[in-house]
Amino acid sequence: MKKVKYYFDSESLAYKKISPKKRRSFAYISLFLLSSGLFGTLAFVVLLNTPYFETPKDRLQAREIDNLKIRYSILNKKMDQIDEVLAGIEERDNNIYRIYFNTSAIPDEQRKAGFGGVNRYKELEGYNNSELVINTSKRVDVLSKELVVQSKSLDEIMKLAKEKNKLLSAIPAIQPVRNENLRAVASGFGYRSDPFTKVRKFHAGMDFSSKTGTPIYATGDGIVENADNTASGYGNHIVIRHGYGYETLYGHLSKYKVRAGQHVKRGDIIGYVGSTGRSEAPHLHYEVHKNGEVVNPLNFYYGNISAAEYVAISKLANQENQSLD
Template sequence: MTKVKYYYDPETLSYRRIEPRKGKKIAAVFLFLVASFLFGSMGLVVLLNTNIVNTPRELSQQRELNNYKFQFDLLDKKMAQMESVLENIEDRDNNIYRLYFEANPIPEEQRQAGFGGINRYKSLEGFNNSKVVIDATKRLEKLQKRMVVQSKSLDEITGLAKEKEKLLAAIPAIQPVTNKDLTRMASGYGWRSDPFTKARKMHWGMDFTAPRGTPVYATGDGVVKRADNNSSGYGEHIRIDHGFGYVSLYGHLSKYNVRKGQKVKRGDIIGFVGSTGRSQAPHLHYEIFKDGDRINPINFYYGSLTSDEFEAMLRVATQENQSLD
């Protein structure tokens, strides 16, 4: 309700109504509107710069930021899991795989090495969360490099495993005459009495007594290096090159079942027992060479003898008796 104002007129000794001017009334209304607008604008600016009121765009951006933060936390957990798994693989690689295949462990400095040189992350600088982004990028690239190092190590281990498999197949590891065909193990490696001169001399192999024509088996994979009688004392004999520095020799054979240059597998029949060359009776003279030196064959029967059979052979082989060649 509009207030009515009066003033006292001393001439008429009465109160008269004040009639407001129209222009003044309009000015008052205008002033009110301007003041309201200014105070409203100031209030809106203050509210917009606080978390009380957000624009739709700000709300959308906030949702995106929350989503990025959630995704980053997931990425951080996944990288932690990958680092844990990779650390376990690296530990087994150094302490089991590389140890077993006699390869040097990969130094921790090489596995954990970063990237030197120029600033690789300059393009990521200047943002609000630059440090977080740069640290995550460094961590991810370091993880990738560790995976590359480990991958190359496993490739190397695979190659070593293949070589180890070849080595295990190549090493002479069985008895060249089976026990069912064997009459006896007549003489071992060491000083023995010569059957012809009766003098004491070094016997460089093992003599297996068996009937003439008994099969003789290759004791490891390899290639027939010789199959002839052109070596003094051995008569008809075979030499197999197994690789890795190993060569096996089979002497005094009656005939061959292989030829020079032929590839053989462990257990293949390569010839037959005889008494050719400097021999007193049918038997197989068996020798093993490693890097050109003769070594005791007694240590190479783990592939065909039980522990009891090996002990029995060892007792006979160590007796200083008379050889057959």
């Protein structure tokens, strides 16, 4: 029951009923409604930001976020596997391929270097899962750079391999006269007795004794530089420039089968044994030059003789006997 209020009127000496003004009642009602609206709005906002009140859209977004976290987790596991495989390739690259081809290893600082300067991931900051996204993005970038470095390294190794094949083909690696055609290894590399003066002097090659007309073979790939008799003492001779610092000389030939400027392959017949020039008997005088210096040809016969044959030839070549030229 609504309370009725009174006031004392001093003129009439009586109590009179207080009638509320309509404006004040309307103000009270308006204030109440406004307060209720504000409180309701605040409560709604609070409820929206609690886990106890989710809209269908919120639940969908939550599922999408969880799904993305799972995908990032799987991506990071795959990158772990890629890291492991790439580390194995890098290990073989540095410690096998580059050592074999005599080139310097790529340091880890170069392979795994980050990206300095401007913050590349600034646009990814400020989100609930920024750390996960940024770390994954960094890993992808570093892996991409490592793959680029490794790819370039393998391109370099391929180029070195091609050059290595050329080098291996150019090295004078076989005997210039086959064993079945040999009478003897008449003289080796080093100091020997001169057949004409009987004075001990340095013999710069090896003498292979064989009958006139025995085939002589190019010991490595190269280009014929000379095929003439202009060099004193060598008679008819051939010089082959193999590249990589190697040259070979074949002296005292009876005749040529090649000409200057011609490309030859290892095993090609280039001429025939003779006794032209300063020679005591039919034989081939054979020299190997490396970077302008004469070297012992005995060190290069690994291409077409067995270990036993090498030992036998080595014993003969190392005897201080008389040379044939």
